[in-house]
Amino acid sequence: MAERPSASRQKAYRRGHRGEWLAAAALMLKGYRILARRHRTRFGEIDLIARRGDLVVFVEVKARRSLMEAMEAIGHESERRIEAAADIWLSRQADYGRLSMRFDMVAVLPWRWPVHVENAFYGRN
Incomplete structure (x- = not known):
């Protein structure tokens, strides 16, 4: 029988789901349509x-x-992982040739509306 995750791990998981829900709501209010949540590929x-x-x-x-x-929580390794996963997702889209892509970040901060940072990976060294 599999062990249950620790209480702190469960709390982090719930906090992550809540943060993603708030981020999705903020993006939808800006006119975005959410296509996928927690999309998994072999890269991440x-x-x-x-x-x-x-x-x-x-x-x-x-x-x-x-x-x-x-x-600061998004490291270069995370950027590469997300970019590789995005390439896989894009390659599976029928309208791949006409799509533009961008890598953004949404910061979920205490007692504030989520902050949407466009082109979060651009210009980072």
Whole structure:
């Protein structure tokens, strides 16, 4: 019989689901349609995939105390993993040739509406 996850692990899982739900709500209010949540590939997981027109946005959701902490929580390895997973997802779309893509981040901060950061991977070294 499989062991149950620890209480702290369960709490983190619930917090992650709540953060992704809030992030999805914020994006929908901005006119995005949520195509997938927690999309898994062999390279890893994409928290949210959203679309507005011909733009597909791959979103990493981070629940942190500040926007700076959320931005710093996405390392270069995470970026590469998300980019590889996004390539797989895009290649399976019928309208692949006309889609633009972008990598965004939504920071879920205490007692604030989620902060949507467009092009979160752009210009980072």
